Amino acid sequence: MNISQAAKLSGLSVKTVRYYADIKMVEPARNIQSGYRSYSNDDVAKLNFIGKARRFNFSIEECRELLSLYQDKNRSSKEVKKLTLAKIASIDKKLKEFHSLRDELSHLVNCCNGDDRPSCPILDELSK
Amino acid sequence: MNISQAAKLSGLSVKTVRYYADIKMVEPARNIQSGYRSYSNDDVAKLNFIGKARRFNFSIEECRELLSLYQDKNRSSKEVKKLTLAKIASIDKKLKEFHSLRDELSHLVNCCNGDDRPSCPILDELSK
DNA sequence: ATAAAGTCTCCAGTTACTGGAATGTAAAGA
DNA sequence: TCTTTACATTCCAGTAACTGGAGACTTTAT
CATH class of the missing domain: 4.10.810 (Virus Scaffolding Protein; Chain A)
Incomplete structure (x- = not known):
């Protein structure tokens, strides 16, 4: 899906979603012809996750950390709790x-x- | 007095005091030979005032407003209270x-x- | 075919400083 | 007097997390 759809589903602005791509937090695939960003459902799930963590006052760097814990199936809950x-x-x-x-x-x-x-x-x- | 003395007396950093001069909040006189900023006691009083207002979480623009009320002997306490x-x-x-x-x-x-x-x-x- | 909507990149601005480089001036010691 | 040291100057860049806008390109609708 295009960026505006991903933005709508995640409750973020298009500008913010593009920003998260720029800082390599959620990097979508690209449509080769148009150069448009192409978001998967998994990308949208990440955007959602980040949006929530931001609302919980976690910084971007903390979000990055939480996201990598989230994606690591072997992480311990201890780390997240800390x-x-x-x-x-x-x-x-x-x-x-x-x-x-x-x-x-x-x-x-x-x-x-x-x-x-x-x-x-x-x-x-x-x-x- | 020079900037470091004014900074010491007002409890601000030299950088901050220079910044307040740049944004035209407290503009000291200048020594013509050296170009050094030359602070009066009155300037230091203003720096103090701003420092305190900032610690009370007033923004720079709000400080500007408070400062002009402070210097206006005819202002009403109503405005400040508001x-x-x-x-x-x-x-x-x-x-x-x-x-x-x-x-x-x-x-x-x-x-x-x-x-x-x-x-x-x-x-x-x-x-x- | 054309117009509108969506997307792209890049630059600037936001707040209130802070750090650093390159350069100039003043004060103190040998 | 010379030199070192301390202090001063300006200008540029960076901080956090976006947001707004310009100019150009692509897609979609009429």
């Missing part, structure tokens, strides 16, 4: 940062009158 | 996303044996 635990840890870190950021900002907002006068504790804090 | 509330909302959105991501991933991890056998519910989920 990668996933690391991802959870990095998400936890970001969650922590955003939580404390949120708390500080909402504290500042609560201190600010938000009226037409210039006095503003938010700017005061930023300039300290 | 910007800050929008920032809190965007942080909340990210928090939500990361929370559900975390939950899904940790569910998958709990289902995975993590042993030397190939069977892995994490990969199964990604390939569905």
